[in-house]
Amino acid sequence: MKYMNIHEMRQELVQLGGGAHALAIQILGNADDAADAVQDAVTTALTKPGAYDDRKGPLNSWFLRVVRNRCFDLLRRRRSSDMPVDELVDPAANPEQALEIAQRDQVLKQALALISSEQRQIIVLRDYLDLSYAEIADVLSVAQGTVMSRLHRARLALREVLKGHGE
Amino acid sequence: MANKTQRIDEHVGELLSGYLDGELTQQQRQRVDIHCDTCTECKKNLEELRALRESIGKSRLSEIDQDVWREMMDDTTVRTSRGIGWLLFLGGVLVAMGIGVYEFVIASSLGLVEKLIVGATYGGLAVLFFSVLRQRLIERKTDKYKDVEI
Secondary structure (H helix, E strand, C coil), rough: HHHHHHHHHHHHHHHHHHHHHHHHHHHCCHHHHHHHHHHHHHHHHHHHHCEEHHHHHCCCHHHHHHHHHHHHHHHHHHHHCCCCCCHHHCCCCHHHHHHHHHHHHHHHHHHHCCCCCHHHHHHHHHCCCCCHCCCCCCHHHCHHHHHHHHHHHHHHHHHHHHHHHHH | HHHHHHHHHHHCCHHHCCCHHCCCCCCHHHHHHHHHCCHHHHHHHHHHHHHHHHHHHCCCCCCCCCCHHHHHHHHHHHHHHHHHHHHHHHHHHHHHHHHHHHHHHHHCCCCHHHHHHHHHEEEHHHHHHHHHHHHHHHHHHCCCCCCCCC
């Protein structure tokens, strides 16, 4: 059975937009390019809703895979994966909450910039988007059995970077 | 850093992450529970990883809110449906025009002079229409005040 209701799909995509954007930022290192990638993925999803088959898994992991593939297309086009550190967390901070959020997120974005793109992605998929290991395996196209070890290594790497940052 | 990571792996290692994420079997969970009861290092690691996980969950990695995505999706839907609408409309108009021209030139019983007069009239109207349309499109493209709401 294909995804029957385009309205339901739109609602789910609206919910997923922010998370997909966060993932795209980790790959592209740029909030604007990341928004373009998500918009392209949304256009693909809405113009070809038949491409999603709900027998093969939930919409979120399919959509995140589309976003990820779109990011890699953009990276290939750019022919450079150099990551501007300042862009890893979306810079458009709300002025009222700026101080607290900026301090916390500044540390995090600097730490994220120091681990690999694969590690950033798996951390965002699990800890920011709250995907299950099965869904993460689906998005990253890896064996489910390797997710826990990859994620653990990524967390240890991020923790060590954060500890180094605090010293 | 490498030594520290290695020491963690000698204990319950990646099971700590699986434990935090609720992805372990009951047996594995018990193993972690029992180990952490006696191993202060693993217990400390577990708490640190838990704190790390929470801080990432609370962070703002994307500032674009749902309204923006909703608007963007509306735009996408409108653009797509408008494109299909235009395609169907123009296709229909072209086919109708083709049939009309065929009927007028080949199939009608009018003489050559009448055909030329009628053809010139409709041809002139078409030229005027496309001329005005072209001008309007150019104006629309170059008008820097088009987004100003009065």
